[in-house]
Amino acid sequence: MKPAAFDYQAPTTVEEVVALLGRHGGEARLLAGGQTLVPMMNFRLATPAIVVDLNRIPELAYIKNDNDVVRIGAMTRQRAVEFSDIVARDLPVLQAAIRMVGHLPTRSRGTIGGSIANADAAAEIPMVLQALGGEVSVRGPSGERRIAAADLIEDAMITSLAEDEVLTEVRFPKMAPGARFAVEEFSRRHGDFAIAAVTVVLEMDKGVCASARIAAAGVSACSRRIAAAEDVLRGRAVDPDSIAAAAAAAADAIEPLDDRNASADYRRHLTRILTGRALQRAAA
Numbered sequence: 001m002k003p004a005a006f007d008y009q010a011p012t013t014v015e016e017v018v019a020l021l022g023r024h025g026g027e028a029r030l031l032a033g034g035q036t037l038v039p040m041m042n043f044r045l046a047t048p049a050i051v052v053d054l055n056r057i058p059e060l061a062y063i064k065n066d067n068d069v070v071r072i073g074a075m076t077r078q079r080a081v082e083f084s085d086i087v088a089r090d091l092p093v094l095q096a097a098i099r100m101v102g103h104l105p106t107r108s109r110g111t112i113g114g115s116i117a118n119a120d121a122a123a124e125i126p127m128v129l130q131a132l133g134g135e136v137s138v139r140g141p142s143g144e145r146r147i148a149a150a151d152l153i154e155d156a157m158i159t160s161l162a163e164d165e166v167l168t169e170v171r172f173p174k175m176a177p178g179a180r181f182a183v184e185e186f187s188r189r190h191g192d193f194a195i196a197a198v199t200v201v202l203e204m205d206k207g208v209c210a211s212a213r214i215a216a217a218g219v220s221a222c223s224r225r226i227a228a229a230e231d232v233l234r235g236r237a238v239d240p241d242s243i244a245a246a247a248a249a250a251a252d253a254i255e256p257l258d259d260r261n262a263s264a265d266y267r268r269h270l271t272r273i274l275t276g277r278a279l280q281r282a283a284a
Contacts, residue, residue, distance in 0.1 A: 003041035032114030074113025140165035182281035196270035
């Protein structure tokens with residue numbers, strides 16, 4: 001199929017983008033990497049009156065160190081993040097997760113901001129943002145504001161961004177030196193959307209867990225931290241008993257989807273298995 005007729009604009013500054021969004025409101029869609037928007041338009045699941053292309057705004061593509069934070073421009077290609085020395089050193093869990101995103105052409109075109117703003121339930125990058133407790137910067141008619149990861153994604157493909165706001169930057173807190181991590185994912189084929197995925201980041205102190213961050217994707221309507229599983233581990237050795245208890249807590253805590261890809265029971269089962277595997281890898 002072909003998309004419905006639409007107007008096309010390719011601004012060169014963020015200010016122009018905000019002005020266009022202000023004029024067209026909910027009838028406008030932003031084009032970043034286009035890996036989701038273009039197929040949706042071809043199948044007429046999305047029929048925007050105007051497409052605003054962000055690809056000619058050079059100020060939105062960068063990876064920068066900023067004290068305890070790594071700042072990544074929204075239009076930074078996922079492939080650039082995958083091979084960034086800064087990301088490899090300070091955000092190795094993001095590097096591990098991004099290698100699970102689609103295929104090489106997907107990552108070469110897809111952007112980090114586009115993935116987060118799209119808020120697909122199965123996407124790996126929003127899951128890591130949740131696990132690390134990051135935030136995004138957005139710009140609108142009233143200026144810039146920041147939104148914490150926990151407040152950003154409200155439901156499947158629904159965020160707290162206003163219709164006249166554009167996501168401009170993603171901010172990831174640097175992982176602590178010596179932090180242990182793992183990403184586990186189950187999909188039917190390599191590169192397919194995850195039916196279930198789990199990210200784990202642990203900080204250890206004298207053999208016990210000082211901090212645990214666990215987030216899941218694919219199992220519920222949107223990626224979320226799993227606080228119940230984190231609480232099980234905090235202050236304990238990460239051994240087979242605590243891993244089994246945390247995995248069970250994670251499975252109990254989610255609100256699993258039930259669709260043609262997997263039943264709710266199966267997703268709950270996968271959450272327990274993948275959480276256990278991720279914790280075992282991180283502990284090792």
